[in-house]
Each structure stands twice: as structure tokens, then as C-alpha cells.
Amino acid sequence: LVFRTEDNGMIPLYDSFVNTQVSVMRSLTVLQRVLDQQEVQKTQWYMTPSKSLVQRLRGSLTTPMERLRDDLSVQPRSRTEIIDVSFIARSDKDAKLILDAVLDQYLKYTGEMFDATEDKLDRQLEDQYKSKENEIQGREQVCAELRRSLGTETPAELISAKRVRLDETQA
Numbered sequence: 001l002v003f004r005t006e007d008n009g010m011i012p013l014y015d016s017f018v019n020t021q022v023s024v025m026r027s028l029t030v031l032q033r034v035l036d037q038q039e040v041q042k043t044q045w046y047m048t049p050s051k052s053l054v055q056r057l058r059g060s061l062t063t064p065m066e067r068l069r070d071d072l073s074v075q076p077r078s079r080t081e082i083i084d085v086s087f088i089a090r091s092d093k094d095a096k097l098i099l100d101a102v103l104d105q106y107l108k109y110t111g112e113m114f115d116a117t118e119d120k121l122d123r124q125l126e127d128q129y130k131s132k133e134n135e136i137q138g139r140e141q142v143c144a145e146l147r148r149s150l151g152t153e154t155p156a157e158l159i160s161a162k163r164v165r166l167d168e169t170q171a
Helices: 015-026 030-037 053-058 064-073 092-150 155-170
Strands: 072-074 084-086
Touching: 015 084, 015 092, 015 155, 030 064, 030 092, 053 092, 064 072, 072 092, 092 155
Parallel strands: none
Antiparallel strands: 072 084
């Protein structure tokens, strides 16, 4: 389903899907979950942020969220199904830990969104099922009332009996 083959061609709106995934990976929700992790908060990257020359002159600090967004690169690779993700930190160990945390939180978040969507669809299907079931019960009640008014459980017999009488009178 995901990859182009001779039979299926390119998935419609695939570029849109990939770009949405890039945005989800860089979303405040995913990145805040990363920053909330104790392992990330123990890294040199988190505890001793590097300052640019302008920041040092102004005496201003960027927030961990701003630094995370600046140091994280998430790019769709053109004409492929691949998303390139990288992270810049002074320590390779910190970069790996934070990048793994981003990917892990992205997967957890998309899984939660999938589950929520699936639950919503299940509820919609259940509501539709109940609605159709109520509609059927209503029609069955109408049919039962009509059978009572006709005085038979099999109204088709009335039609065939009437046909027989018509045939006898015509003969």
C-alpha cells in the first residue's frame, strides 16, 4: 500500500501525508513530551545550553523548546517515502538520546491518534448500527400492525387467494 508498484502507482495525496507527519513530529505536543523526559533533562544539551554570540551580548536565553526546535531537523526526502530526521548537539550521546526520544514520542503520539480515530469510527459505526436496528424494529412493528389489520400473518396468501377467485370467475 505504501510503496509505488506497477499495479498501484503513487498513493494519492502522499506528499500531503508525509508533510503532515513532518509537522506532527515537530509539533509542540511531541516535543514537550520529549522535554518532559528525565533522561533528556539530564543531558548536557539540556543543562548547559550553548549561546550564540548575539545571545551572549544580549544576555538572553532561549527556552529548551526553542532550542529543541532549532536543533531538530525533520525533512521529507523528495520523491520518496522517507523522512530524514537529525539532531545537532555537542555530544553524540546526547544527540542520539534526544533523537531517539523524538522518534519514540512521535510513534507513541501517532499511535494514540490512530487509536482515538479508530475509537471514533467504532462509535460512529455503533451509532449507525443502533439507528438502523431501531429503524428495522419500527418497520417490523408497522408490518405486524398491518398483518393484524388484514387478519393474517401471511398477507401474500390473501393476494394468491384473490387471484385464484379471479381466475375461477373468469373461467
